[in-house]
Structures are given as structure tokens and as C-alpha cells.
Amino acid sequence: MPKIVFDQVSKSYGSVQVLQPLDLELNDSEFTVLVGPSGCGKSTTLRMLAGLETITSGEIYFDGKPIGHLEPKQRDIAMVFQDYALYPHMNIAQNMSFALRLAKVDKSEIDTRVKRVATMLHIDHLLGRKPAELSGGQRQRVAMGRAMVRDAGTFLFDEPLSNLDAKLRAKMRTELAEMRNQIDKNMVYVTHDQVEAMTLGDRIVVMSDGVIQQQGTPEELYKTPRNRFVAGFIGSPTMNFMDGELTEQEGALWVRGDGYLLPVAAEAAARLASHGTREVAIGLRPSSITNVINGGAPVELQIVVSEYLGAQSVLATRCGSNELLVEVASAVPIQHGTTQTFEVNTEEMMIFDRETGLRL
Amino acid sequence: MKLARANRLTPYVFMAPAAVIMVIALLYPLGYMVYGSFRAWDPSQNISETEFVGLKNYITLWFDPSFRESLGVTLKFAISVVAVEMVLGVGLALLLDRNIRGMSILRTLFILPMMIAPVVVGLMWRYMYHPTVGTFNRFLKSIGLDGVDWLGQHALLSVIIADIWQWTPFIFILTLAALQSLPQSALEAAKIDGAGGWQQIWHIKLPLMMPVLIVTCLLRLIDAFKVLEVILVMTEGGPGLSTEILALRISRTATEFRELGVAAAMSNYLLMLLLLLTVAMFAFNKIQTARAARLRAAVQEED
Ligand SMILES: Nc1ncnc2c1ncn2[C@@H]1O[C@H](COP(=O)(O)OP(=O)(O)O)[C@@H](O)[C@H]1O
Ligand SMILES: [Mg+2]
Numbered sequence: 321m322p323k324i325v326f327d328q329v330s331k332s333y334g335s336v337q338v339l340q341p342l343d344l345e346l347n348d349s350e351f352t353v354l355v356g357p358s359g360c361g362k363s364t365t366l367r368m369l370a371g372l373e374t375i376t377s378g379e380i381y382f383d384g385k386p387i388g389h390l391e392p393k394q395r396d397i398a399m400v401f402q403d404y405a406l407y408p409h410m411n412i413a414q415n416m417s418f419a420l421r422l423a424k425v426d427k428s429e430i431d432t433r434v435k436r437v438a439t440m441l442h443i444d445h446l447l448g449r450k451p452a453e454l455s456g457g458q459r460q461r462v463a464m465g466r467a468m469v470r471d472a473g474t475f476l477f478d479e480p481l482s483n484l485d486a487k488l489r490a491k492m493r494t495e496l497a498e499m500r501n502q503i504d505k506n507m508v509y510v511t512h513d514q515v516e517a518m519t520l521g522d523r524i525v526v527m528s529d530g531v532i533q534q535q536g537t538p539e540e541l542y543k544t545p546r547n548r549f550v551a552g553f554i555g556s557p558t559m560n561f562m563d564g565e566l567t568e569q570e571g572a573l574w575v576r577g578d579g580y581l582l583p584v585a586a587e588a589a590a591r592l593a594s595h596g597t598r599e600v601a602i603g604l605r606p607s608s609i610t611n612v613i614n615g616g617a618p619v620e621l622q623i624v625v626s627e628y629l630g631a632q633s634v635l636a637t638r639c640g641s642n643e644l645l646v647e648v649a650s651a652v653p654i655q656h657g658t659t660q661t662f663e664v665n666t667e668e669m670m671i672f673d674r675e676t677g678l679r680l
Numbered sequence: 681m682k683l684a685r686a687n688r689l690t691p692y693v694f695m696a697p698a699a700v701i702m703v704i705a706l707l708y709p710l711g712y713m714v715y716g717s718f719r720a721w722d723p724s725q726n727i728s729e730t731e732f733v734g735l736k737n738y739i740t741l742w743f744d745p746s747f748r749e750s751l752g753v754t755l756k757f758a759i760s761v762v763a764v765e766m767v768l769g770v771g772l773a774l775l776l777d778r779n780i781r782g783m784s785i786l787r788t789l790f791i792l793p794m795m796i797a798p799v800v801v802g803l804m805w806r807y808m809y810h811p812t813v814g815t816f817n818r819f820l821k822s823i824g825l826d827g828v829d830w831l832g833q834h835a836l837l838s839v840i841i842a843d844i845w846q847w848t849p850f851i852f853i854l855t856l857a858a859l860q861s862l863p864q865s866a867l868e869a870a871k872i873d874g875a876g877g878w879q880q881i882w883h884i885k886l887p888l889m890m891p892v893l894i895v896t897c898l899l900r901l902i903d904a905f906k907v908l909e910v911i912l913v914m915t916e917g918g919p920g921l922s923t924e925i926l927a928l929r930i931s932r933t934a935t936e937f938r939e940l941g942v943a944a945a946m947s948n949y950l951l952m953l954l955l956l957l958t959v960a961m962f963a964f965n966k967i968q969t970a971r972a973a974r975l976r977a978a979v980q981e982e983d
């Protein structure tokens with residue numbers, strides 16, 4: 321279970337640089353999730369760690385030892401691939417035991433380990449079948465099992481759930497979260513799904529365009545995103561952004577935009593004082609807006625559509641020319657097309673520099 | 681109702697010309713040959729004047745030591761060239777399946793022999809094998825060794841070498857294509873699981889390529905049984921009967937011995953042998969598809 325350090329690691333294909341030099345520390349026995357939109361370089365990062373891609377510049381260290389030149393098999397890793405990558409010509413038992421057989425592990429030891437993991441993953445009745453005779457969900461389990469029978473120091477997962485249907489994905493996510501607590505290993509998990517990242521990660525690394533945007537615990541990322549990208553990527557439904565301008569009135573700081581005028585909370589106002597910019601964008605999570613009037617900052621919203629999700633509904637509304645999502649309790653009656661007064665929790669309002677996207 | 685039937689017949693109407701040509705071009709000569717093989721037939725005779733002799737031609741051949749020897753030579757030739765070509769072709773493909781600069785040029789060079797006309801190949805090798813002025817013996821003499829009697833004492837070996845030179849590329853390109861369409865992620869998984877180069881070849885690449893390799897091998901075998909030009913040009917079947925493969929014996933029986941009926945019967949023996957191989961190949965393909973279909977069905981049941 322090594323401590324893994326990326327030191328200025330970058331990757332180029334020919335003249336195209338797909339990963340800017342990045343620094344990353346993955347602590348012992350931590351579940352790290354790399355998350356970001358498709359094509360941002362998550363898989364590339366993981367594959368360099370696995371030894372499946374060369375490192376263009378920089379170095380990766382396991383417990384202080386450089387490993388960039390090592391073959392995958394010398395790195396003591398197990399990996400679950402997005403397309404599962406099962407060996408089509410071997411049955412499930414052979415698939416799962418392949419690494420152990422290559423390592424010349426005792427035959428009876430192999431049998432017990434395969435049995436144990438297969439039972440744990442509920443695939444023990446499939447051991448004699450070929451991968452082609454399994455459903456997608458079963459193949460996914462076998463891929464997991466193949467990694468788990470090995471006693472590797474580091475486990476890598478490249479979008480292991482993305483080929484499953486929504487229901488199965490949710491189920492596997494829960495099982496993974498459970499398993500994560502039982503296995504005391506380094507795990508690095510790649511996904512484009514922020515819900516997966518939030519439920520599984522001890523630490524989340526948000527990437528975009530080959531650059532790490534921010535890393536931290538799920539809570540840190542949700543509550544104190546460093547920039548507009550992270551704020552918009554983490555959380556569901558996604559954060560609303562509206563352009564605005566800071567203005568001072570009667571000694572207090574306000575932000576004014578198309579269709580709204582909201583007070584800036586005192587704490588934020590203190591921070592903003594040191595910045596020269598007036599041109600900002602505000603970020604409001606759908607849950608920061610409510611239709612329960614309680615003496616807070618009011619805003620007039622025209623309701624366009626409501627999406628019923630059960631206990632909660634998501635309203636698509638219009639604030640001037642801005643589009644705004646609002647999350648409300650479904651119990652409250654909603655009239656489409658009408659304009660209603662909502663209330664904003666300004667403590668939760670985030671303010672970003674419109675130019676740089678950084679949170680102020 | 682009528683329209684529906686007409687519609688169903690349409691494809692056959694369009695296929696009819698091709699079918700007719702096929703019957704005339706393929707089945708007619710074949711039928712002619714089968715018919716002729718039951719007759720005592722001299723080239724000067726019209727086939728209608730010939731005498732029906734039943735299975736006599738086949739039986740004579742069966743007990744004819746020259747025919748048996750020729751059959752033996754053919755089997756020896758075909759099996760040894762295909763065995764060596766498979767090993768060399770697959771080995772080369774495994775070796776050259778990588779993305780290094782210049783590799784595509786090298787690959788193109790490797791398949792050149794296959795593109796040369798067989799007669800030219802035969803002539804080329806005949807000169808190279810020439811006892812005094814041939815490339816090989818001149819080279820051997822230049823380094824102080826005795827020349828080898830290539831097309832005399834070692835004639836069969838010499839034609840085998842020439843055939844290997846010409847046809848290894850065939851196996852090479854088919855294997856290379858198979859290699860490059862292997863599921864890359866399974867190979868990556870094997871690397872992660874700790875497989876070294878040889879272990880990847882042995883446990884993953886070869887088993888996954890096996891269907892292609894088997895078909896390639898059968899195709900080459902079928903072809904090797906019919907080889908004619910290269911050997912005709914190089915040795916004309918000699919010395920003695922040492923390189924007289926079946927195709928050559930058939931043509932000699934027809935032209936030199938003027939026994940068309942016997943030649944036809946011999947062709948039929950060869951045809952049966954090839955048919956057996958072809959059927960084996962189709963059966964193998966059938967089994968493969970049937971198995972794939974069964975697997976798919978099994979999965980669908982479960983989903
Ligand atoms: N072999 C390759 N050659 C060229 N470009 C590549 C190659 N592999 C990946 N890329 C590019 O690198 C970028 C990052 O890819 P990847 O790491 O797979 O993204 P993701 O975050 O979706 O896993 C993408 O823009 C992709 O087009
Ligand atoms: Mg990816």
C-alpha cells in the first residue's frame with residue numbers, strides 16, 4: 321500500500337499535450353476519485369499510473385521510489401477496465417485466477433481465494449462459464465473479482481460502472497462503497513459521474529482539459545469550490561450561474577443583475593472588499609432558493625416547467641433573461657407560467673470573478 | 681398476393697444470369713471430368729467414341745506405385761511447407777506487430793514474394809540453385825565449402841524451401857491482421873495481471889487467434905496440394921519421381937502417357953482430398969458461428 325506521488329507528470333501524443341504537468345498525492349489506504357468530463361485526461365492519468373502509457377515528462381513515485389520506467393507487472397497493481405477486458409477464451413474461474421496462476425500461487429490457495437471472492441460478489445455459480453455467456457452486470461462483477469483475488473497494493477478502476485444501466489449502477493455503487501470500507505488498500509477510481517465521485521471518494525480530484533481544478537473531500541468541493549467549473553460540476557441539480565455587478569448601497573454590498581438585486585452576506589462582503597472587480601457571476605445552488613418566505617432576500621421568478629421527482633420537484637424558472645433551477649418540496653402547489661416570489665439563502669450564494677472564473 | 685410472390689422471386693431473377701454462368705463455367709467441366717474418369721480415353725478420340733470402363737481407372741491408380749509415390753511426395757510437400765510456413769509466418773507476425781518507425785515498409789517488403797508470379801519464382805530459384813553458376817553454390821564455394829546438389833539429390837527439400845519463401849508472407853499478413861484486431865484491453869489486462877511477453881503470446885494472443893490460424897492453415901494446405909508451376913519450372917518433377925507432385929503427374933498422364941481417363945480419375949482423387957479439407961474448413965466455421973449464436977442466446981435468456 322504505497323503512498324503515490326505524481327511529480328509534474330504530463331502526457332503528450334505527438335505534439336498534442338493532453339495532460340498539463342500535474343502534481344498529485346494519493347495517500348496510503350485512501351479512496352481517491354478522479355472525476356471530470358469525458359476527454360479531460362482521467363484515463364490517461366490512470367493508465368500512466370498503471371504503466372500502460374509512457375510518461376512524457378515528470379515522474380511517479382511509490383513510497384519515494386520512481387516507478388515511471390517499470391512494467392505494469394512490477395508495480396503491484398490490479399485494475400478494473402471500463403469494458404471489463406475479460407479474457408474471452410477463459411472461463412470465469414480461469415479469468416479470476418490468471419494472475420495468481422502466473423504468480424505460481426499454490427493451486428489450493430488459488431481455489432480458496434477465487435471461491436471466497438466469487439461468493440462475496442455472488443458470482444460463484446458462474447465460475448464455469450465463459451464471459452460471452454454472462455450479462456453485462458455479471459461481467460462487471462467478474463472484472464471486479466479478477467482484481468480483488470489479487471493481493472495488490474493499489475487498485476485502479478477506470479469507469480467500471482459506466483456500461484451498466486442506471487438501476488444496476490446505483491446498486492453497484494452502494495456495494496462498492498461498502499467494499500471500500502472493508503478493503504484497506506489504495507484505490508484510485510476514475511469516473512465522469514459526480515454522484516459516484518461524491519458517494520465513493522475519501523478524496524476527489526476534479527479535472528478538466530488536462531488540468532487538475534481542485535482536490536479535496538466531497539464536502540470541501542461542495543462547500544468551497546475553488547472556481548466556477550468545480551462549482552458547476554459538483555452537485556445535482558447543477559448550480560445556477562447569473563452575471564451580475566457589485567454595487568454599494570447604504571453602506572452594504574449588493575449584487576445586481578438582470579431581474580434581481582441580492583445582498584452579499586457580511587462574511588463574503590469582507591473578502592470582496594479587497595478585490596477590485598465589480599464584474600462577477602453569482603452561483604446559486606437550486607437548494608439555496610426556496611418558496612418558503614421567511615424574511616430573507618426575495619427574488620421574483622417566472623415558473624416555466626416543473627419536474628416532479630417525488631418528494632422534491634425541480635422548477636425551471638426565469639429570472640429576467642437568466643434561467644434558474646429551483647428545488648422545492650413537491651407538497652407546495654405550483655402554477656406554471658405564473659411569477660412567484662422566492663427567497664434566496666444569501667449565506668450560500670457564491671460569487672465568482674467573471675473573467676477568471678475564480679471564486680471570490 | 682401475386683405481387684408478393686413476384687417480389688419474393690425478384691432476387692432469383694437477378695441471380696439467374698450468374699447462376700447460369702456458374703453452371704456452365706464450373707459444373708460443366710467438372711461433370712466432363714467425372715464422366716471422363718470412367719472411360720478409356722485417348723486425346724485423339726472424341727469423348728463419345730470412348731469405351732466405358734467403370735472404376736477401372738480408379739482401381740489401377742490405387743495399386744499404381746508411381747501414383748502412390750506421387751501422392752506421398754504431395755503429402756510430404758504440403759505438410760512440411762505448411763508446417764514451416766505456419767511457424768515462420770506466425771513468428772514473424774508476433775515479432776513485427778509493433779509500432780516502430782519504418783515497420784510498415786518492412787511489412788510491405790515481407791509480402792513481396794507472394795506477389796511474384798509462380799513461374800518467375802520457379803525460374804529465379806532454378807538459377808539460384810544451379811550447381812555451378814547458382815547463387816547458393818557460388819556463395820558456398822567462396823567461403824570454401826563444397827557445393828550442394830540442390831535440384832538433384834535434395835530436390836524435394838529445395839522446392840520446399842522455395843515454396844516456404846513464397847508463401848510464408850501469406851500466413852504472415854493474415855496473422856498480423858488477426859493480431860491487430862485482438863481486443864487490446866484484454867492484452868492490457870494480461871500485462872496488469874503480470875504476464876510477460878511470452879506469457880501474453882502463449883496464454884492470450886495464440887488462443888484468441890486460433891480460429892484465424894486454423895482457417896489460414898487449411899487454406900494453405902488446399903493450395904499446397906495444388907501447387908504446380910514452381911515445381912514444373914524448377915525440376916519438372918525430377919530427378920526420377922522425387923518431386924513429382926500430383927498436379928504434375930496429372931498433366932504428364934494426360935499429355936505424355938495420353939491417358940485422359942486416368943488423368944481425370946487422378947484429378948478426382950485430388951479433388952476428393954481437397955473437398956475433405958474444404959469441408960473441414962466450413963465445418964469449423966459453422967461450429968464457430970453456432971457456438972457464438974448459442975452464447976448470445978444464453979446471455980439473452982438471462983438479461
Ligand atoms: N492514443 C491517443 N492518441 C492521441 N490522443 C489520445 C490518445 N488517447 C487519448 N487521447 C486524447 O487524450 C485526451 C484524454 O483522454 P482520456 O484520458 O481517455 O480522457 P477521459 O478523461 O475521458 O478518460 C482526449 O482528448 C483524447 O482524445
Ligand atoms: Mg476514460
